[in-house]
Amino acid sequence: MRCSDLPKFWEYKHKDANTIMTIDKNCFASDNYAGICPEAWHAMNTANNGYAISYGDDAWTAKACAEIRDLFETDCEVFFVFNGTAANSLALASLCQSYHSIICPESAHVETDECGAAEFFSNGTKLLLVGAENGKVVLDEVEHTVKRRTDIHYPKPKAISLTQSTELGTVYTTAEIAAVGELARKLDLKVHMDGARFANAVAALGVTPKEITWQAGVDVLCFGGTKNGMAVSEAVIFFDRKLAAEFDYRCKQAGQLASKMRFLSAPWIGLLESGAWLKNATHANRAAAVLEKKLSAIPGVKLKFPREANAIFIEMPPEVCEKLRAAGWRFYTFIGAGGARFLCSWRTTDSEIDALVSDITRFSTP
Numbered sequence: 424m425r426c427s428d429l430p431k432f433w434e435y436k437h438k439d440a441n442t443i444m445t446i447d448k449n450c451f452a453s454d455n456y457a458g459i460c461p462e463a464w465h466a467m468n469t470a471n472n473g474y475a476i477s478y479g480d481d482a483w484t485a486k487a488c489a490e491i492r493d494l495f496e497t498d499c500e501v502f503f504v505f506n507g508t509a510a511n512s513l514a515l516a517s518l519c520q521s522y523h524s525i526i527c528p529e530s531a532h533v534e535t536d537e538c539g540a541a542e543f544f545s546n547g548t549k550l551l552l553v554g555a556e557n558g559k560v561v562l563d564e565v566e567h568t569v570k571r572r573t574d575i576h577y578p579k580p581k582a583i584s585l586t587q588s589t590e591l592g593t594v595y596t597t598a599e600i601a602a603v604g605e606l607a608r609k610l611d612l613k614v615h616m617d618g619a620r621f622a623n624a625v626a627a628l629g630v631t632p633k634e635i636t637w638q639a640g641v642d643v644l645c646f647g648g649t650k651n652g653m654a655v656s657e658a659v660i661f662f663d664r665k666l667a668a669e670f671d672y673r674c675k676q677a678g679q680l681a682s683k684m685r686f687l688s689a690p691w692i693g694l695l696e697s698g699a700w701l702k703n704a705t706h707a708n709r710a711a712a713v714l715e716k717k718l719s720a721i722p723g724v725k726l727k728f729p730r731e732a733n734a735i736f737i738e739m740p741p742e743v744c745e746k747l748r749a750a751g752w753r754f755y756t757f758i759g760a761g762g763a764r765f766l767c768s769w770r771t772t773d774s775e776i777d778a779l780v781s782d783i784t785r786f787s788t789p
């Protein structure tokens with residue numbers, strides 16, 4: 424990486440304090456733009472002590488798995504991989520044979536943002552897309568997709584994949600997940616949950632993790648650590664242990680078995696023991712709520728979806744969008760169903776929110 428590739432900083436004049444503050448205008452592009460939170464960093468530092476058995480047979484990993492079992496209040500099987508794409512696609516591959524199919528909303532990350540990894544790692548299992556409302560799968564369409572064909576020429580539906588919180592920043596309620604679980608049982612489908620932002624959903628709903636996973640019929644959860652504040656780590660959690668058979672081989676073959684596994688697992692201990700996993704998610708959700716309130720007050724700005732977690736999608740005039748980009752703000756407009764997306768993270772500050780709101784307000788004023 425060259426120096427010129429490093430993040431640029433812009434000056435922002437804080438209107439109240441009248442002091443010059445430095446705002447990094449990359450701050451709302453994604454929650455994976457934020458670095459490592461102190462608790463995860465501390466845990467990695469703590470684990471960086473002497474020798475430990477490699478490939479996951481170490482004490483840190485055993486403890487992290489035990490903490491996750493405690494958190495979910497069940498004897499689940501746990502694996503740690505480097506990223507969400509691997510977590511999702513390997514988990515889905517473990518539910519299906521190559522002639523099966525996976526039902527997911529058209530807006531699903533596994534469909535739009537994983538470069539065909541689910542199909543690749545499952546040797547060709549097909550994704551069958553169904554409609555979604557505000558990022559949540561439409562159950563009638565799931566049923567129709569399963570029942571419209573039962574002959575041998577159709578890729579046999581075997582799993583359903585849902586994202587919690589969703590790609591559009593909404594959150595399935597406990598009842599909505601239970602309804603998916605119930606339909607899945609009726610149709611003989613396994614349930615996979617992409618939980619890249621699972622913590623944000625737990626924080627938004629104020630529930631225990633078990634209520635929106637295994638108690639509601641979820642078979643396997645990919646619990647995101649990265650966007651919650653870790654460097655790299657996603658936990659693949661099998662509530663039905665039988666489904667985890669030989670999953671270790673899948674991880675190894677996919678290049679996802681870390682030899683220094685303790686650095687993927689220890690951060691989980693740090694975040695779970697301190698409660699930072701929920702604190703981080705709560706902070707991000709609250710920051711997004713504040714941003715939502717301030718942005719909604721700007722004439723010409725319209726919220727595209729209900730904000731329920733840490734993501735906000737807005738519609739604004741194209742010239743405002745352009746000026747915002749020219750001023751250095753980074754945000755995505757290709758994700759979900761369009762609009763400008765702003766994400767809050769564990770480290771979002773009031774000054775960052777004020778800086779963005781101030782610029783959008785300024786550019787929106789004729």
Ligand SMILES: *Cc1c(COP(=O)(O)O)cnc(C)c1O
Nearest residue numbers: 506507508509532586590617619
């Ligand atoms: C970020 C994200 C992932 C994981 O992506 P990786 O870049 O592979 O870690 C998975 N699902 C959703 C919904 C995400 O937002």
